[in-house]
Amino acid sequence: EGDVICVFSQYGEVVNINLVRDKKTGKSKGFCFLCYEDQRSTILAVDNFNGIKIKGRTIRVDHVANYRPPKDSDDLDDITKALHAKGCGVKTPPHTSSDSLSEDEDVPVKKEKGE
Numbered sequence: 687e688g689d690v691i692c693v694f695s696q697y698g699e700v701v702n703i704n705l706v707r708d709k710k711t712g713k714s715k716g717f718c719f720l721c722y723e724d725q726r727s728t729i730l731a732v733d734n735f736n737g738i739k740i741k742g743r744t745i746r747v748d749h750v751a752n753y754r755p756p757k758d759s760d761d762l763d764d765i766t767k768a769l770h771a772k773g774c775g776v777k778t779p780p781h782t783s784s785d786s787l788s789e790d791e792d793v794p795v796k797k798e799k800g801e
Contacts, residue, residue, distance in 0.1 A: 687718075694720055697734065698727020719753060 687705045694700055702721035707714055722728045728749065735747040 690718060690720065693740065694731055694735070697722070697730040699723040719750060721753070 687703055690705065691700050691703060699722065700720055701723050703718055704720075705714055705718040720731075722731070732747050732749060735745060738745060
């Protein structure tokens with residue numbers, strides 16, 4: 687967990703990590719869920735870490751829509767329980783067609799082959 691936090695903290699402050707482990711052996715299953723303090727850090731990490739090799743292994747980094755805390759989370763401290771309850775990261779409302787675009791949002795433009 688410490689190594690993962692050390693590597694991923696170069697893009698922002700990590701506030702929560704869930705390294706998934708085998709229940710019988712306690713060994714890592716090879717993946718984890720990580721939460722940054724802000725959404726920009728998450729985007730930077732996904733853009734820069736997805737597909738790179740670390741210690742000879744290609745890693746996959748992506749966003750997760752619905753984070754579920756581990757089932758065996760009875761022995762967690764109060765702060766971690768609160769993070770699991772409210773989730774971490776910025777909550778953004780879904781974009782609807784009635785919303786107006788702000789100045790810094792790009793409007794997707796469909797280009798034809800001839801252009």
